[in-house]
Every structure is written in C-alpha cells, then in structure tokens.
C-alpha cells in the first residue's frame with residue numbers, strides 16, 4: 482500500500498521493459514539519424530511511428546518530400562533548420578524551438594541546415610487516427626523563450642506538450658500526447674505521472690540516469706538509449722534519478738494508443754494498403770491536398786525522390 486497519496490504522486494512506478502541503443506544510419510541526403518522507434522526491431526510504438534535524433538551539416542539535409550496521415554514534431558537541440566513548404570510557409574527552427582507540424586492530408590516541404598556547423602535535434606512522428614488523417618495541415622510553432630519551464634529540487638523541465646511540475650504547454654495534440662524534456666542535477670530524483678493506458682518512453686540525450694522503480698528493477702541508461710516503459714502493470718508514472726556526477730538530460734514522451742491498423746509507405750501513413758495506393762495517386766497527380774506540389778520547388782531545388 483502507498484504511504485500517502487497526493488495529487489501528483491506516483492504510487493508504483495512503471496518499469497523499463499526494453500532498452501535500445503539507437504545507432505547512426507543515413508537518411509535524407511547525407512544526413513545522419515539515430516532512429517529508435519521506426520527501425521525494424523521496433524516498427525511502431527502506438528501512436529509513435531518514428532523517433533530520430535538527427536545530425537545534419539550543410540550541404541546535407543532533408544530536401545523536398547511529402548507527408549500524409551501523421552504529425553512531425555521537430556525539437557532543435559543545437560543549430561537551426563530552415564523549413565519551407567509548398568504553401569509558402571517558411572521559417573527557421575532554432576535551438577530550443579519546437580515545430581509541431583500536423584501534416585494531415587498533405588504537406589510537401591524541405592528541412593535543411595540554416596546555420597554553420599552541425600544542426601542537431603529530435604524529430605518525432607505521431608500517428609493520427611483514421612478520423613484525423615485527412616485534416617487540414619497546420620503548424621504550431623513555439624520559440625525557445627516561450628516554452629514553459631519549471632525547476633524544483635534539482636529537476637528542470639521544458640514542457641513541449643502536456644504538463645509537468647506545474648508548467649503547461651499551449652500545444653494542442655490531436656492524438657493525446659505528453660512530451661517533456663527533463664534535466665536532473667546530480668542527486669536529483671523525479672516522479673512524473675503518466676496517464677494509465679498511455680504508451681510511454683524515455684530517450685536519453687546526455688549523461689546517465691536510473692529509471693524504473695527504486696524498489697524493483699532499476700535500469701541505467703546513457704545518451705542515445707531508448708527505454709520503453711511498462712503499460713498495464715499498475716504503475717502510474719516514471720521514477721528517475723541521477724546518481725552520477727554530471728547532469729542527465731532525457732525526454733519523456735507518452736501518448737494514447739490508437740489501436741488501429743497501420744499501412745506505411747515511407748512518409749505516407751494510412752490504415753490500409755488501398756489508402757496508401759490512393760495517396761501515391763494523389764501525390765503523383767497533384768490532387769486531394771497535393772495541388773501545390775505541381776509547381777513548387779524549395780530553394781534547395783532537389784527532391785528526395787518520392
């Protein structure tokens with residue numbers, strides 16, 4: 482039995498059920514990504530389709546390519562990315578900024594380095610339910626200075642989506658999602674609630690942390706490791722701590738599973754193969770949301786070949 486319950490306490494923590502090291506691989510044109518979710522051993526972690534820790538240095542990048550049926554969340558860690566889309570939406574995503582892009586029925590865009598040196602960040606792909614796959618495309622952009630932050634007892638959080646330590650994000654998530662960037666000083670400990678039934682994972686960015694239940698199995702993880710958290714075992718949140726001598730930084734991401742079939746062809750994610758065939762037709766014929774793709778080219782002027 483828990484000793485006491487206060488509103489934001491975690492009674493029994495979720496366990497780490499799987500740990501992966503995300504190794505570097507080539508993506509886009511000359512870019513390197515460490516893909517954790519989305520690689521063949523972990524094709525889908527409902528509702529998450531992909532998590533890439535990317536690293537791009539000009540002239541490498543992600544030139545003109547389409548998306549349909551999901552959202553991409555780009556969170557910059559270092560440097561900047563120039564984003565241009567086929568409706569003339571254009572801007573720079575700088576260090577600490579978030580671009581929450583609902584591709585919905587269709588976006589064609591390019592994502593290219595916008596600064597000297599190496600640009601680094603995380604890109605998360607969140608699936609949309611069948612009801613929302615064909616919504617109008619939409620952007621939610623939050624500059625670094627506007628991201629809600631809180632610090633308590635050696636724990637700092639930047640709230641990309643959802644809420645933590647009393648700080649709340651303005652982002653509207655179509656698929657209910659939480660996305661928290663935590664930094665724990667040496668000696669700090671964290672208990673973060675996660676809604677029951679949501680799938681959740683941790684991805685470590687820097688340093689080394691302990692995750693799971695202090696009384697049960699403890700998993701230690703360092704940079705570039707993905708930890709899948711248990712779901713359905715009664716645990717109601719994450720317990721994490723830093724027993725090292727340096728800060729540990731990680732993101733905690735959770736989402737409500739959709740429980741729907743997934744049919745994917747690269748950047749197109751639908752429910753059935755028939756819908757994928759229709760999407761390829763729409764893209765090739767510049768219809769049903771891809772009208773502007775007929776004449777549009779980004780300034781980089783090359784295409785990924787979709």
Ligand code: FJE
Pocket residue numbers: 508509510514533535543546555562592603604747748785
């Ligand atoms: C894509 C190949 C790609 N991860 N991380 C195929 F490279 C891409 C793509 C990205 C991407 C872009 C950024 Cl800024 C960060 C990424 C893959 O653009 F979408 C498909 N389908």
Ligand code: FE
Pocket residue numbers: 543546548553590592
């Ligand atoms: Fe893209």
